[in-house]
Amino acid sequence: xxxxxxxxxxxxxxxxxxxxxxxxVRALLAEELxxxxxxxxxxxxxxEAWAYLQAGGQAHLMFSDVRMPGSxxxxxxxxxxxxDFPAMKIVMTSGNIGPAVxxxxxxxxxxxxxxxxxxxxxxxxxxxxx
Amino acid sequence: xxxxxxxxxxxxxxxxxxxxxxxxxxxxxxxEAANVxxxxxxxxEKKITVDIVLADAAADQEGCFALAxxxxxxxxxxxxxxxxxxxxxxxxxxxxxxxxxxETTPYDHKQVLDRIKRAIxxxxxxxx
Numbered sequence: 001x002x003x004x005x006x007x008x009x010x011x012x013x014x015x016x017x018x019x020x021x022x023x024x025v026r027a028l029l030a031e032e033l034x035x036x037x038x039x040x041x042x043x044x045x046x047x048e049a050w051a052y053l054q055a056g057g058q059a060h061l062m063f064s065d066v067r068m069p070g071s072x073x074x075x076x077x078x079x080x081x082x083x084d085f086p087a088m089k090i091v092m093t094s095g096n097i098g099p100a101v102x103x104x105x106x107x108x109x110x111x112x113x114x115x116x117x118x119x120x121x122x123x124x125x126x127x128x129x130x
Numbered sequence: 131x132x133x134x135x136x137x138x139x140x141x142x143x144x145x146x147x148x149x150x151x152x153x154x155x156x157x158x159x160x161x162e163a164a165n166v167x168x169x170x171x172x173x174x175e176k177k178i179t180v181d182i183v184l185a186d187a188a189a190d191q192e193g194c195f196a197l198a199x200x201x202x203x204x205x206x207x208x209x210x211x212x213x214x215x216x217x218x219x220x221x222x223x224x225x226x227x228x229x230x231x232x233e234t235t236p237y238d239h240k241q242v243l244d245r246i247k248r249a250i251x252x253x254x255x256x257x258x
Binding site: 023027028034041042044045049050051057 | 143144147148150152154159161162163164165168172175177223
């Protein structure tokens, strides 16, 4: 039997792009954000995220790690997103660098961060109530 | 079965994301892994309970078969559906996965959904 959807689902209008190479962190953060009624797209690295956006994929907010394997890191992704998708909110996450990340950011979450905090930040930036 | 979780193992986000979204629309919980290593990590850590794994062997056939073998040994309650375009793979997958032969790619979302339903139903019958 196919499981039933929640009786009272929150409107899943806002799309959040989670870019994180630690799969467990990515999956758990994505679950929390979905639980808050958001539509979440999971990208395993910056290259995947960029491929998704270049293909016309929607995202109103991006959570991105800084250090990731691939042809670009989170900072390069942030630069490209700022340039091509200026309306998108950006929150960077890192365990290695402080909040003084160069360039404009809408938020910074030092790792390890609580998923509740991430959801709160996402809802605030998307203009929803936590 | 309520709240079943499907783990999609697929290296291409443009394939993985629409399939994941479709299955979520159908009421499943869906976890996503970009490769076999990520899939193993998710399954090993058990922070997300997975019922069925759908893995595309096209990018990493050897790794995918190793994953299927490991799941069969270490996680007997977890079903696996393998997907890919390699003809020979179908027979091999049939030996390792409960519901062989392999699913073909590109995915037909409805066909994948039917396959998942059948695999979960078969597993639940076995449990009884």
